[in-house]
Amino acid sequence: MGVVMPDTRIADTQAILTETKAKQSSGSLAIVGTGIQALGHLTREAEGHIRHADVVFHCIRDPLMLADLHALNPNVIDLTTLYGADKRRSLTYVQMAEVMVAEVRSGRRVTGVFYGHPGFYVAPARLALTTAKAEGYDTCLLPGVSSLDYLFADLRVDPSQSGYQAMEATDFLLRNRPLVTSGHVVLMQVGPVGDLFRPVTDNLERRAILFERLIEIYGENHPCVDYVGATRPGQKPVLRRLKLGAYRDPANLKRLSKASTLYIPPKDSLDNDMAMAERLGISAMVGKPLPVPAAESAPITLVPSTPPVMSNAYFKAMQQIALDPDAAQSFRADPVRYVTSFGALNADEQRWLAAFAKPATPVKVVAAVEEVQDQNVSTEDVQDQNVSTEDVQDQNVSTEDVQDQNVSTEDVQDQNVSTEDVQDQNVSTEDVQDQNVSTEDVQDQNVSVEDVQDQNVSVEDVQDQNVSAE
Template sequence: MTTRLYVVGLGMVGCNQLTDEVTVALDRSDRIYLLHPHDIVAEALSDRFGTVVRLGSEYEEGQPRSAAYDRIVDRVVDAAVDADSPVALATYGHPTVGVTPTNDIVQRAEGAGVDVDVRPGISSLDAMYVDLGLNPFETGLQMFEVNDLLLRELSLNPSVPAFLFQVGTVGSRLYTARPNAPERFTRLRRYLERFYPSDHEVSLVRAATLPFESGAIESFELSAFESMADAVHPSHTLYVPPARSDGPVNEGYLESLHSRDRLDEITTDRDE
């Protein structure tokens, strides 16, 4: 079956992080439906690949984000069904990380008999590992969408780094470009104070999205969250570093990890 819809991630830094497989997909596409906030990215894609259709206009002030997602899904799937040549949905970052409409687009398109090819990109999380100097294999990791965390009242482990995504949208599922009031962050601050001391330092992190930018990190004490209201953007992630460092609990397992005798017990010779 011939691919009729590509769903691809552009990476975070404009068009500088396009992978080879994403470039091939865009080259093959007759039109690119674009979810990206920057005009310069739309212009670069248009110059390089042809027709670009921007989808940001589907968001309406004070209206549910879900309604915009539904319109985006309809436009992209209808285009894929009707097109004689492949079309593409291109998103910032990774197409299935924090981009809500993509899963619905894939399901709807496949249900309509459209062959879909999803190709990954560098996500904001990948960029933040670098910006923060964090190796999740050494520390472990907790990651939540901020409203989902509060809805489910999930417990946080204060010995493991935590990422709270889309912190600038906390408290509402409605789209807005209006500035934040300090009260927007009170519930979240109080919730975090169940697990962390009020003077614990947290950070607003925003990965670079254009070639001339650098990743931005702004740190503050948890108790001062409301005072940061003007600085918080919907794309910000809240990074909460560990409040304590827990050593190994199972000393016997630690010892076995460095034991040749234990290695011999859990492996075999290939000839056996």
């Protein structure tokens, strides 16, 4: 699987890792995701955290994902057994969080595994992270492939075109949240809309209320896609395109599943604000669609990619840091000692490492961190208004995490070392213009949503294989 196994570590590195482990007296919590598709979506770093955990908790039902998990670590505990008939999901979540944190308190390195992106609509993971962090334990939340990422790929929706909103279906109805109909809209948890209990039932009346609200906003002829990404390798996604009005038919409401995500393409397009274009100095290009140049309109010279000049030591060290949490900790404790234990570095690598290891004192960063904290204060206000939906409440808990992350000024400082890299990324003004030119693509995308209809392989079974943790 591309993982550097411990027996390939050279002696010095091994000694450092042993030292690091010996110093780890207190527990830690890593929350990782499997992605949506079993086997294909698990990231290498998530795999590393599963492999190296003392105990792994999971909330996974897909047999392939489970097989993968058990192959990586034999010490696995199933959290799904905590769900119960007629048991409120919020109680189950508190219990899931509690059993994970209890292991952390006993000094163990715990990894919690959830499907998709583990920070995206995963209340128990948030709760466990918040609690463990508040009690002073090391925590981390690793990104994974979410259903939203998958949807962008399968429906070929580019959120850079007209923007997007993603929200939870019950929350949308309860707070009467305004939809931006000029952008892409994604509604999560449409199958179990209004359902706070487990097991999730097929409540067609509640689903009908959701669609009536959408019809009020978009009209009954506007298209939408019931999307379920494939959970098995080789399987096709479910892309069921219907007009919103078709959901007045209970048979269509019934076909929605707990894994359904509803995609609604833009309805309106917005005119350019020419005064703003003027201020930005791009009025000559805005509002007059430029023809997309043909590829042959300029000579093309293809140059084979040149491998970067990189020492074997540097590559091996970085690879191991990415895949092994012990290695990452050893590196953070003493970057120079850890990396050079792999062998000699070239001059560029030595400079990078020296800059990385140097304590940073960027005044600007402190200001920026404070700004973010101020924003968080206002997020709390918003949370106070959030009275109901359990998921929303659970998500509210997680604002504390954000604040905690802000405290980690060191991390931000570390990022500052790579300001040059960021600057390189900033050369994207042209890209922005390209995006402006391609506003027409939005329409193309709308058209392609219809195409999606043709691909509608109604693999309804796929829906039922999808996992829970709502």
